[in-house]
Amino acid sequence: MPKLRKDPIMGRWVIIADERAQRPHDFHTTVQKPERTHDCPFCEGNEHNTPPEVDALRDPDSQPNEPGWRVRVVRNKFPALRAEGAVDRQGDALYETMAAVGAHEVIIDSPRHVASLSELPAEAVRDVFQVYRDRLRIHKQDRRFVHGIVFKNVGAGAGASLEHTHSQLMVTPIVPINIWQEITGSLRYYNDRGRCVFCEIVDEELKDGSRVVMETDHFVAFCPYAGRFPFEIWVVPRRHDSHYENIAPLALEDLGALMKLLLHNLEEKLERPPYNYIIHSSPFDHPGLLHYHWHIEIIPRLTQVAGFEWGTGFYINPVPPEQAAEQLRAAHPSSAPSS
């Protein structure tokens, strides 16, 4: 019998329909590999093929837009938001508009042409997460901007148009609605029970254990109780903090090693699926919130999202999170490339 489960943060219900896993069309994702070009603009030596560099981790004696970098940040070639100008909010009672002022950057995770963070040493993965932090800290100083979201698309099925491992950062003059709903949902929980709902979830997941995929000194990775997607994973810091950009050096170190291994296991179990991950964090102009807790959501793109999900926000997950976690834990650790 399929079950409904409720997400305690958003209040959204999900159908956990394990009997649908046998559906003929499930998981027959066409592996549409992005085309690998000989002149990949993200490879070291091809720096002239991207928009100008805005930031980089690079050797002290190297020059911007030249080789010698470990992580490189450029503006998106087709930015959805522009850095120039005022926010200029306008509108009547019904319709409001403002200039799409913000930032849209591409973070090139590695000078080498690899398709996944899992192929890099743990220290290089840490460098990527450090650059996320540094970019958010820089944008936070611009009073026009109120929120920053870091995300990664891997594989054409997840929206990537280039294979070379990269991430994106969008900084917006408004709070995106899903983040806002998480914040208000977690505030409701906090007002009811006096505690951060994410802290409660971490405690509950560690106590129960059945949905935990990995745990480290600083993080717990688990398949959420009311996950919308098969093999969805959340990475939540043990220590309460509402803002990702506050992450401490030791936690960054830990996160690099964890993400490398987690993505490796996901790729091994699901045969390199397309996936997205997104860092959910508080708006820049909010102080440290007691009720909201930054975290990373990893979403493999195995099922087609159809009209029902669009129309309702009501998802059907054909793999119970407990089964997904069990399989992800069982991925063979010895095949993990040593870093």
Added chain:
Amino acid sequence: MPKLRKDPIMGRWVIIADERAQRPHDFHTTVQKPERTHDCPFCEGNEHNTPPEVDALRDPDSQPNEPGWRVRVVRNKFPALRAEGAVDRQGDALYETMAAVGAHEVIIDSPRHVASLSELPAEAVRDVFQVYRDRLRIHKQDRRFVHGIVFKNVGAGAGASLEHTHSQLMVTPIVPINIWQEITGSLRYYNDRGRCVFCEIVDEELKDGSRVVMETDHFVAFCPYAGRFPFEIWVVPRRHDSHYENIAPLALEDLGALMKLLLHNLEEKLERPPYNYIIHSSPFDHPGLLHYHWHIEIIPRLTQVAGFEWGTGFYINPVPPEQAAEQLRAAHPSSAPSS
């Protein structure tokens, strides 16, 4: 310069980024046609290849599960919700669950093997919308069920696994979160201004005209001001009503003709894109609401939804709604098949 626009019902912001329309990957949707099988289970004569019929519009002297029908309703072969049993809500403070009790039905729109409602006579399209109404009225009598959603997936890119034109109905024991957010968003507007936000939008769209695609005696079809997707269309009844199942015979007649022509124009302009439509309507157990207004949302699936949209609910629409409406109005009416 791209602009941000705010949806007045949900409060969500959308980037209207017309300069991105030139992006190389935009609209390069692979036309993945669902496989046409010789033994299509939805064709007249193959009734034995579907689960048993639960309802039909059929000739008075024909038998269930035999030829002689115009619209036929069967249970989904892989139902996500089951008709049997009690709702049985359980849970502790953090996690709640209930049995996935409900209904999941397939409405076979036509005995003939056609891929779109636009290929049917207007009266046949009306029949389909009448069956939606009738099924909702029947399920509404079951006190376990609180909401029904009617939707259609066309094309593999929109989640359809069969080509033969069909729709689906899901009846749930809870209110899906997006519908709930629309209802609370429209209540907030009503409390502020004393009027239904959808009624205001209809007035504003008719006054402005630039986003209107078609209008009839009973309906206005327009590209919404803050549409999330290129060529997104809403069909809103002029007369305020919160529940689709209250639709009157004359409005049904009108809707059949409108939907046929609207889908025809969409298919002509966008070369038969994959799309979904969803009827948004109030929960069964709510009385007639003054603040909520049923409507249909039509969503062509032209762009890949990537990590940013998932993570944030913040969409990038590369085609301004005014341009989309202009193109949809300009589709050649003389090529519309006469009905």
